[in-house]
Amino acid sequence: MCMTAFLAVPGLVVAKENPQQWTLVNPAGVVLSKPVKIVERPSTLEGKTVVLRWNGKPNGDVFLNRVAELLNEKVKDVKVVKAWEVAPETNIISYSPDKSVVVAKKLVSLKPDIVIGAPAD
């Protein structure tokens, strides 16, 4: 009876929001980045220098140590450089593009033909 009375009361309708045209400002912001040219891969790792880079997260070094073993075992005349041993200052999470450049420059100074990074986590 109460429900019937409720429905019978004039003017008590559920308000409906009608679609309308909106103009909205895109909140995402433009990505500002300078394109980076990716160096071509060597056709083989034989005789090449491979730098392995660890960022200090647990077990990344353990994984890369095995990668180093496999490279030495299976790739002729490869030179494997463990960056975390010869340049421990690279053994960090960079957290910013500026710091990344510093780390990258140090890795470049090790004269790699290729760098393999294991961010782990």
Add this chain to the structure above:
Amino acid sequence: MPTTEFIGLAKDTSVGDGAPDMSFVNIPHPVAGISAQDLRAKADRLFPELLSAATSWKPSNTTIPLQKSPYPAEVINFTGTVSDINNFFLSKGWALGVPIVPPTPERVVAMLKGTTRKPGEVLGQVLPRMGAVTVETVATHAVMAGCKPEYMPALIATIEAMLTPEANWGAINTTTGTVGWLIVFNGPVVKDIGIAWSSGASGKMHHANASIGYAVNLISAAVGGSTPPKSDKSSFGGPADYVAWVLGENESKLPKDWEPLHVSRGFKKGDSVVTVYGAYPPVDLTDHWSMTAEDSFDAFSSLATPRIDSGGACRPEKAVNDYFVILGPEHAELAQKANMNKEQYRKAFWEKARQPISWYPKACVNMPKIEQFYGIKATPGTLLPITDKPERINFMVGGGAGRHSLFFTPFWGTNAASKKIDN
């Protein structure tokens, strides 16, 4: 070589760094916390793929699109209801799952009247997406969060502080940790825009605190791309992902001769200053019993420990990061009764808040690094302080009645950053 759970973040970072096309070899997650034998097995299985990526991979001929200007922002024509706008923004990662105010150009223009800064000024870029945040972007998010125009100078300064290297915004945006922002205001701005500083200051019902705390997180998501699960890797997330911890210092309850936080950090008393700090959720230093400061240090020392944030013996690098203590007024009163100035209190707190290295998980204790970062000779029985020196612990007074204080610990590599608030 990211793990499978982190490939999304790795790709986003790569795009932000200007290399949308990068060679990845995915390691099945996890790498941490598994045996060396299992890890070696993963390396063995992936090795052929690694060799192929190292020699055969070629970048695709993706055309890099022309760089758009960061200002003015694009406008979007949309047909729908306010609910539809909210659903659309959420689907794009521009909202957090609670309502936003639609940012119409008129509302953004009205918000920009709250500042004299030029709308096209680029304040910086937010990791990991590297989206540019302009003054207009701040105004857009201020609209979405329901801020008033008079909050704009405070919000702009907050974003500028978050963009400093010390604040480590990119890390806060992407970590697996349960971290968020602590934002503290000092000086005339507290009264000018109604920042709450007393009872319940960082809780509900305070418009300035809540809307500023909401706006910074909207910017983190939309501009920085910090959305779960792809780039925001927080294992749990948390309420501070929606609204940051925002409060003013309760300068009226500072013990005699204690300088306010911003003065401790090098500003003048009359300056309006914001201090930001990327932190884990705080520990409530509840102590209803101590009648003296000395006794309260006893109570605090069991709770105020870097063990809760994997610092201390596990990550000795954090010994050189900032920590934060917000003393409730009733605890601050104990310092007043003891006639301790801020430096004396800080030193006494730091001396007492120590725990044996043997209390830390054996798997993480790194004695050489403890000795390096703390500058001490260490054994398992050594009582380790929070930081290498007491000055790294920031003290302030906040909140209202009740025998509670808060202890905030930093995300790894994070320090507090302060900025003067101009117009």
